[in-house]
Amino acid sequence: MTLRVAVDIGGTFTDAVAIAGDGSLRTAKALTTPGRLADGVVDAVGRLGVEVAAATSFVHGTTAGLNAFLERRGARLALVTTRGFRDVYEIGRANRPAMYDLRYVAPRPLVPRRDVHEVTERLAADGAVVVPLAEDEVAAVARRLRGTVDAVAVVLLHAYANAAHERRVAEIFAAEAPEVTVVCSSDIAPEWREYERTSTTAVSAYIAPILLEYLRVLEAALRGRGLAAPLSVMQSNGGVMSVERARDKAVQTLFSGPVGGTMAGVAVASDLGIDRLLCVDMGGTSFDVSLVVDGEADIAAQTELEGHPLLAPSVVMHTIGAGGGSVAHVVAGALRVGPRSAGSVPGPACYGRGGTEPTVTDANLLLGRLPDVALLGGTLALDKGAARGAVESVAGALGLDAQATALGIVAVADAAMANAIREITVARGIDPRDFSLLAFGGAGPLHAVSLAEELELPRVVVPGSPGVLSAWGMAHTDIRHDLVRSFFHALDDLQPDLLAATVAALSEQAGALLAADGVREDAVHLLPGADLRYLGQEYTVTVTWDAGQAADDVLKGLHDSFDRAHLARFGHNNPAEKVEIVALRLVARGLVDRPPAAGPGEPTGAVALGEQDVRFAGQTLRSTVYDRGSLAAGTVVAGPAVVLEPGCTVLVPPGWSSTTSRHGHLVLERSPA
Secondary structure (H helix, E strand, O other): OOEEEEEEEOOOEEEEEEEEOOOOEEEEEEEOOOOOHHHHHHHHHHOOOOOHHHOOEEEEEOOHHHHHHHOOOOOOEEEEEEOOOOOHHHHOOOOOOOOOOOOOOOOOOOOOHHHEEEEOOEEOOOOOEEEOOOHHHHHHHHHHHOOOOOEEEEEOOOOOOOOHHHHHHHHHHHHHOOOOEEEEHHHHOOOOOHHHHHHHHHHHHHHHHHHHHHHHHHHHHHHHOOOOOOEEEEOOOOOEEEHHHHHHOHHHHOOHHHHHHHHHHHHHHHHHOOOOEEEEEEOOOOEEEEEEEOOEEOEEOOEEEOOEEEOOOEEOEEEEOOOOOEEEEEEOOEEEEEEEEOOOOOOOHHHOOOOOOOEHHHHHHHOOOOOOOOEEOOOEEOOHHHHHHHHHHHHHHHOOOHHHHHHHHHHHHHHHHHHHHHHHOHHHOOOHHHOEEEEEOOOHHHHHHHHHHHHOOOOEEEOOOHHHHHHHHHOOOOEEEEEEEEEEEEHHHOOHHHHHHHHHHHHHHHHHHHHHOOOOHHHEEEEEEEEEEEOOOOOOEEEEOOOOOOHHHHHHHHHHHHHHHHHHHHOOOOOOOOEEEEEEEEEEEEOOOOOOOOOOOOOOOOOEEEEEEEEOOOOEEEEEEEEHHHOOOOOEEEOOEEEEEOOEEEEEOOOEEEEEOOOOOEEEEEOOO
């Protein structure tokens, strides 16, 4: 029997799931251990109550690389580039993202100019060698850097067209400075645009040594406990990859934790027959928003992290500092919530671990939205008196009582989260009212209906095991590789044979990668695509086609497909204009066999755990607290009510009702008038 184990590290909790071949599910939570993340992973896995040695797969979403970047504690880094191009990275682009912000400061490069080293070489745009690589100069740089840096990013001009010089640089460094991690742009981002390629490679090299050490420690700890299955790592692109691949492409792990929730959203959308979902993950520290569109995760070929562009396919996600642990404070007489979080240590005041500042969790407990019978993570009783004391510490400054202040804390947090949803929808020309809201994370289902009402959404879905959904999604995710090749051609002049040959070459490369991952041939799925633009444009739109489609047929329909995609993305198009292909892409998946959904239990009748007063915006209402485990398929719970389960609480306000689906998901909709 198969046993899939997956672990997701959050800012406050580390979540673990184990799914057996019959679909039965075990979940566990442990406090995240900052500075020793592997300890929290091992603790969470230990709480699952399964034998690690029995696991047939183990997938992990890690924040090690992202935390290293955000906290600027990555590797000591140097950059090697083509002579004459030392300042590409520092100059960057001339655009100002905040045009009217007089205090705007451009992001500081990860590599200061003094650590950028030039070597003699030159390739033409087509990859032809113009000036051979001066290997003696590379060797001298390697000797000079040995012992002074942890990693080197190698970005040579036009290496996307010919990787030979970059590979030779890596070989020389391996001989002269073997302890230095070398990251080549031709491996990380083989695409045009020198600045973006340099930025991507620099970020990957900056976090690579931290990620390597973390994975080494984690793998040793798990092997020591009997894990025999391969350890896989969640990628930002919505797939998983081997540990070996993660070591080579560290940049692809940056958003690996939150992306698991998006991929779970894809599975939930399939369960319910819903094409469009707004996925919101509210944990203890952050609030992450992503989209499922037409049943697939919304993925962009280029993204940005704190002003640093990344040529790395990633699920489109917007994150703000708004979680259950977000601290409420007063600034100039106004209430503010977050982005600072109490985290797992000391945590919210109600955790009883020494925290004294008021948080969103304390406010929810004081309002009765977190029931008195709730146990944090299924084990820890919450201290309502401590929550009251913490909220009162800011209530006086506002001239309000504790209840009104708690309502204010929740309202401010809700407003920030609603604006985050608008950033990823309205700001991109997408109407959020066309989507249902999928709420998960330990705190998401508490705030879901308030967000739906603010944004006029028709439906809220709370999936099964929402407190550990990101980990659950990781256990259901395919192996994935994204390949790209620069391919500059006018669409009208492109010959079908050239297109077919290039796609075939990418397919052969993808097949080798998937074979190395142990993927069966019948489980391989390939999706080719092209980055297209109108003549004179700077940025592109990616259009895909079926892998079995003949090149002649692809070219006949590609212009029309691009026109439609451009209209959908930007609201306008120009069918009479000439079109260029900039790059060819290939998404290669190794499909995993998904376990059956366990669904809700046998009908036993909804079990009420008690009643208590719950404060809503304008009134306090006596509300029934239900045990979610007792809600069989078809069970309807009318608000006001609270549905409780280990690790998560669902709030059903007055005017709303919840129906349990046959897959165990709660579907909340407005009650008939």
